[in-house]
Amino acid sequence: MSKLRLEKAPAPAWVRPVIPLLAILVTFLITLIFIAWVQANPLHTYYYFLVAPFTSTVTMIELLVKATPLFLTGAAVAFAFRAGYYNIGAEGQLMAGAIIGSWVGVMLEGFSSWIALPIMIVGGFLGGVAWALIPALLRVRLKVDEVVTTLLMNSIIVFLVSYLLNGPWRDPVSMWPQSPDIAKSAMFFTLIPQSRLHFGFIIGIVVILTIWFVISRTAFGLKMRAAGSSAEGARFAGVNVERTILVTALVSGGIAGLAGVGEVAGIHFHLIQGLSSNLGYTGIIVATLGALNPFGVGIAALFIGLIDTGSLTVSRAMGVPVYLGQVVQATLLLVTLSMFVLTNYRLKREG
Amino acid sequence: MNAVQMLNITKKFGDLVANDNVNFDLRKGEIHALLGENGAGKTTLMRILYGLYRADSGEIWINDQPVQINSPRDAINNGVGMVTQHFTLVPPLSVAENIVLGAVKGFTLNPKEIEKSVAEASEEYGITVKPSALVRHLSVGERQRVEILKALYRRANVLIMDEPTAVLVPQEVDGLFNSLKQLVEKGLSVIFISHKLNEVMAICDRVTVLRGGRLVGTVERAGTSEKDLAVMMVGRETFGVERQGIKETGDPVLTVDHLSLTDEQGIDKLKDITLEVRHGEVLGVAGVSGNGQAELVKVLTGLQKPTNGQIILNAIDIAGASPSAITIAGMGRTPEDRHAGVVGELTVEENLALESLEIYLNRGVLDRKKIRKQAIEMIADYNIKASPEDKVRTLSGGNMQKVVMARSLSRNPSCVLAAQPTRGLDVGATEYVRGKLLEQRDRGAGVLLISEDLEEIMELADRIAVIYEGRIMGVIPAAEATEESLGLMMAGVTEHN
Ligand SMILES: Nc1ncnc2c1ncn2[C@@H]1O[C@H](COP(=O)(O)OP(=O)(O)O)[C@@H](O)[C@H]1O
Ligand SMILES: [Mg+2]
Numbered sequence: 120m121s122k123l124r125l126e127k128a129p130a131p132a133w134v135r136p137v138i139p140l141l142a143i144l145v146t147f148l149i150t151l152i153f154i155a156w157v158q159a160n161p162l163h164t165y166y167y168f169l170v171a172p173f174t175s176t177v178t179m180i181e182l183l184v185k186a187t188p189l190f191l192t193g194a195a196v197a198f199a200f201r202a203g204y205y206n207i208g209a210e211g212q213l214m215a216g217a218i219i220g221s222w223v224g225v226m227l228e229g230f231s232s233w234i235a236l237p238i239m240i241v242g243g244f245l246g247g248v249a250w251a252l253i254p255a256l257l258r259v260r261l262k263v264d265e266v267v268t269t270l271l272m273n274s275i276i277v278f279l280v281s282y283l284l285n286g287p288w289r290d291p292v293s294m295w296p297q298s299p300d301i302a303k304s305a306m307f308f309t310l311i312p313q314s315r316l317h318f319g320f321i322i323g324i325v326v327i328l329t330i331w332f333v334i335s336r337t338a339f340g341l342k343m344r345a346a347g348s349s350a351e352g353a354r355f356a357g358v359n360v361e362r363t364i365l366v367t368a369l370v371s372g373g374i375a376g377l378a379g380v381g382e383v384a385g386i387h388f389h390l391i392q393g394l395s396s397n398l399g400y401t402g403i404i405v406a407t408l409g410a411l412n413p414f415g416v417g418i419a420a421l422f423i424g425l426i427d428t429g430s431l432t433v434s435r436a437m438g439v440p441v442y443l444g445q446v447v448q449a450t451l452l453l454v455t456l457s458m459f460v461l462t463n464y465r466l467k468r469e470g
Numbered sequence: 471m472n473a474v475q476m477l478n479i480t481k482k483f484g485d486l487v488a489n490d491n492v493n494f495d496l497r498k499g500e501i502h503a504l505l506g507e508n509g510a511g512k513t514t515l516m517r518i519l520y521g522l523y524r525a526d527s528g529e530i531w532i533n534d535q536p537v538q539i540n541s542p543r544d545a546i547n548n549g550v551g552m553v554t555q556h557f558t559l560v561p562p563l564s565v566a567e568n569i570v571l572g573a574v575k576g577f578t579l580n581p582k583e584i585e586k587s588v589a590e591a592s593e594e595y596g597i598t599v600k601p602s603a604l605v606r607h608l609s610v611g612e613r614q615r616v617e618i619l620k621a622l623y624r625r626a627n628v629l630i631m632d633e634p635t636a637v638l639v640p641q642e643v644d645g646l647f648n649s650l651k652q653l654v655e656k657g658l659s660v661i662f663i664s665h666k667l668n669e670v671m672a673i674c675d676r677v678t679v680l681r682g683g684r685l686v687g688t689v690e691r692a693g694t695s696e697k698d699l700a701v702m703m704v705g706r707e708t709f710g711v712e713r714q715g716i717k718e719t720g721d722p723v724l725t726v727d728h729l730s731l732t733d734e735q736g737i738d739k740l741k742d743i744t745l746e747v748r749h750g751e752v753l754g755v756a757g758v759s760g761n762g763q764a765e766l767v768k769v770l771t772g773l774q775k776p777t778n779g780q781i782i783l784n785a786i787d788i789a790g791a792s793p794s795a796i797t798i799a800g801m802g803r804t805p806e807d808r809h810a811g812v813v814g815e816l817t818v819e820e821n822l823a824l825e826s827l828e829i830y831l832n833r834g835v836l837d838r839k840k841i842r843k844q845a846i847e848m849i850a851d852y853n854i855k856a857s858p859e860d861k862v863r864t865l866s867g868g869n870m871q872k873v874v875m876a877r878s879l880s881r882n883p884s885c886v887l888a889a890q891p892t893r894g895l896d897v898g899a900t901e902y903v904r905g906k907l908l909e910q911r912d913r914g915a916g917v918l919l920i921s922e923d924l925e926e927i928m929e930l931a932d933r934i935a936v937i938y939e940g941r942i943m944g945v946i947p948a949a950e951a952t953e954e955s956l957g958l959m960m961a962g963v964t965e966h967n
Pocket of ligand 1: 483486487488506507508509510511512513514515894
């Protein structure tokens with residue numbers, strides 16, 4: 120009798136880029152179950168999901184709006200993961216950027232945009248850096264697992280925001296717990312009139328290009344990739360692994376912070392509790408689906424933006440719950456991850 | 471009566487033959503040592519007996535019956551138990567829970583009952599453990615006792631112990647030896663894996679020596695000596711090769727002065743080491759593995775800070791300096807484990823550039839054309855069978871070693887540190903690597919060759935230092951070295967000043 124056995128054997132390089140596409144296919148096969156469950160027509164559902172958003176300018180722009188913060192959180196996560204730093208805290212770092220953005224944004228009243236916007240951007244970046252600092256230091260100094268600490272930092276900031284919005288920052292004229300609106304000059308301008316597509320989209324593109332350049336063209340990028348795949352080998356070759364990881368972790372936090380500023384200055388104009396709606400966690404999906412490659416991240420962010428937009432269309436057109444979009448995203452993450460793991464193995468028949 | 475017989479066992483991992491047609495037998499009621507250097511194939515052979523690996527070919531007989539062992543469960547059913555190099559206990563569980571884990575029948579566990587049955591077993595075998603203690607509160611020695619009792623609890627009558635003393639302090643070693651002697655009196659047979667000669671001589675009845683995956687021989691303890699065993703372990707075939715004439719050597723390039731290292735457990739790994747490497751010579755450091763070579767390499771390459779002492783390289787003290795500072799000071803480093811010297815996921819050209827990134831920078835940006843150009847040159851110079859874009863992890867051991875050497879030697883270091891440079895390489899790659907080291911010497915560099923392969927030391931070194939238990943037993947000119955004198959020094963019997 121012959122037995123099948125899983126054996127460790129890395130797949131050839133060309134397999135990796137194909138995986139996200141395969142994963143998307145498998146995901147839609149799996150989600151058939153949920154679609155059947157709510158008794159919708161699968162073909163129609165997929166049409167509204169994937170095609171309908173492209174049929175109108177409004178939804179196409181909306182897709183880009185949805186993708187804007189994901190460029191940044193996806194880039195933040197991918198950048199850290201490349202150095203072997205598993206930053207699960209983009210969610211919290213984004214909120215930290217948003218806190219700083221909504222704080223300086225109010226104080227910038229009376230300054231011109233030329234001054235206000237750079238301050239907003241730098242402030243948001245530094246907010247993210249600050250929120251990433253403690254887990255990063257714990258990791259490089261005491262070897263504390265960053266997956267746990269960055270995740271915990273996400274919970275802490277929820278309470279911080281809640282305190283600010285119900286206490287010192289609460290806008291007295293508003294019914295809801297929210298901070299006062301930021302100065303007009305600190306708001307991100309829109310790229311297309313009458314739409315919500317704002318300057319943050321350009322920041323996202325610039326950041327993606329920048330991290331691509333850093334990762335593949337600079338000495339720092341080579342060091343961080345070395346540290347990320349074999350700390351031992353990197354250390355032997357003279358890379359200061361701890362410093363490399365520290366810098367990467369902080370920059371990653373800063374990038375996530377930029378996403379927060381974008382949401383404040385481009386969409387909401389003030390701080391609210393639900394500002395992020397899981398953009399940081401979705402960044403993990405984006406980074407994974409993008410195979411940690413900056414351009415892959417860009418494409419993945421657009422794809423998730425499509426699904427987000429599509430799920431609204433689907434629910435409007437077919438009465439399917441909006442949550443279907445989230446089910447698709449979560450399934451996609453699991454499928455992509457399992458497929459990446461499986462590329463390291465192959466089935467062997469023995470007996 | 472044989473408790474175990476392993477006949478013509480062969481096991482390959484890819485191209486590497488970890489066990490090459492090995493025969494081994496264990497008599498009932500004996501302690502049988504399996505002796506050999508790191509990588510000799512001891513663990514592999516025993517993992518086959520315990521069902522953790524499957525042999526490619528060969529037979530296993532237990533109690534003079536042929537058996538099939540496909541999993542540890544089969545081994546346990548055949549009365550074979552193993553205490554592995556890395557313990558497999560579950561720290562948050564109690565001692566009793568750990569011992570019965572996997573041996574319980576039925577669905578429910580009664581803590582009182584299992585503690586009682588473990589206490590009985592502890593009594594029966596004379597191995598003291600506290601059944602209700604949590605494993606995470608135990609010392610290493612206590613954990614080892616739990617492991618032993620775990621095997622015995624499942625009615626093992628053959629106990630395999632893989633380097634059991636490596637993790638113990640001397641007092642615990644005595645305790646372990648006493649327990650083993652008592653167990654053998656009760657009828658247990660023990661396979662004792664070690665690379666320490668004195669331990670083997672202290673408690674074993676017979677000794678089987680493996681070298682490079684092959685069986686060297688099995689001898690009675692009574693008819694052998696530490697020196698003979700040392701020679702069996704490290705090889706004697708080409709002993710006494712023709713020496714080239716004495717070369718003119720220059721001033722010292724590397725001076726190691728009263729270097730010592732104490733590890734976290736307070737064990738002295740390096741004791742007051744003083745060595746000198748001169749320009750234009752190869753200084754070989756010989757010794758049986760596990761006598762401080764790995765620690766010496768770590769300290770010299772900047773991966774570990776010494777507790778005491780100086781390392782003067784070109785008039786700079788590099789003791790405790792970072793790997794990159796040591797490289798800049800002029801040390802060309804080859805690590806003991808070549809996998810630990812490269813980044814497998816990066817390409818050949820990236821690995822080749824990694825140690826000298828500063829020379830590839832062009833206004834802050836990596837000059838990829840230059841990296842490619844240099845890589846192509848080094849690949850040709852060192853005869854590396856790979857292209858610049860190949861991931862290093864796909865390379866064979868020999869080519870990987872060449873990448874490491876090309877990278878460090880391309881900086882023209884004034885001192886070359888080569889640790890086990892040919893371990894696991896095929897004949898061709900070995901010759902190549904040795905040739906490169908001699909080339910470095912002839913160029914005027916000082917070469918410090920740390921190797922457990924005595925043949926290699928004899929072939930390359932101009933002077934030979936012998937390390938034993940973290941101490942230098944002496945340094946002698948290679949021309950004066952004999953099998954006799956080195957064997958005695960390697961076994962820690964004599965010193966030479
Ligand atoms: N699972 C494995 N895969 C590949 N190579 C292995 C594996 N286990 C051991 N080896 C190789 O087999 C050789 C013998 O190893 P081992 O039996 O552990 O030696 P020892 O216990 O005598 O030190 C070594 O070269 C080692 O690198
Ligand atoms: Mg071993």
